[in-house]
Amino acid sequence: MTIAEQFTDIFREEHREVRDLLLSLVRDFEAGDMTAARRGVAAVARATGPHFRYEEESMYPRLVRIFGGEYVDKLLADHDGAIRNARELAELADLDSLEPAQAERAVYLVRQILPHVSDCDGLSIMVETFPDEDVIDILSTRDTAMEKGLDLLSWAGTVRPRSA
Numbered sequence: 001m002t003i004a005e006q007f008t009d010i011f012r013e014e015h016r017e018v019r020d021l022l023l024s025l026v027r028d029f030e031a032g033d034m035t036a037a038r039r040g041v042a043a044v045a046r047a048t049g050p051h052f053r054y055e056e057e058s059m060y061p062r063l064v065r066i067f068g069g070e071y072v073d074k075l076l077a078d079h080d081g082a083i084r085n086a087r088e089l090a091e092l093a094d095l096d097s098l099e100p101a102q103a104e105r106a107v108y109l110v111r112q113i114l115p116h117v118s119d120c121d122g123l124s125i126m127v128e129t130f131p132d133e134d135v136i137d138i139l140s141t142r143d144t145a146m147e148k149g150l151d152l153l154s155w156a157g158t159v160r161p162r163s164a
Contacts, residue, residue: 003135008124010142014051015121021047022110022117025089029106032098037106041093042151045086049152050145052079055120056160058141059127062134066126076162078116083156083164085109090153 001009025040056079064072092098092106127135156164 003132003139004128004130007127007135007139010139011124011127012121014047015117018044018047018051019114019117022114025110026107029092029098029103029110032103034093034095034097037093041086041089045090045151045153046149048082048086049150049155050142050148052082052152053145053148053150053155053159054138054142055079056162057145058138059123062130062138063123063126066129075120078120080162080164082113082116083152085113086152 021040021044025037025044028034028036028040056076060072060075063075089106089109092102092109095102098106127138130138150159
């Protein structure tokens with residue numbers, strides 16, 4: 001298995017995990033299960049913090065040479081939106097119960113994040129075109145992000161150079 005194939009397997013599995021967590025979160029908010037929603041929001045934040053971090057620190061800069069800066073700016077803006085949505089979802093999940101409009105808002109916020117998950121997964125076919133050294137560096141940056149283990153909101157509020 002090539003290093004690019006290893007990356008693709010890891011990347012795709014991370015996106016599947018986030019997809020499944022987000023879909024579960026929709027069900028939790030629709031059911032009004034606030035305990036499950038709190039757990040779900042925390043699980044999404046744990047999964048996306050390191051993932052967003054290595055994408056932004058190592059993968060996205062390398063994609064500029066393929067897509068140009070405008071598309072990479074869109075990817076960063078998608079992350080900004082996901083971070084804002086995650087903040088609001090955390091606030092909603094902290095409530096004891098939700099009014100119907102709040103539950104609808106929570107579902108809406110989750111559904112706004114889902115397209116980025118599926119769109120971003122396709123970036124792996126571009127990473128396959130990178131030299132092995134670049135893919136190794138992306139995976140190394142991923143390892144470091146995983147070791148640091150900052151959830152999405154902690155990373156966005158402390159380390160991320162871009163504000164959302």
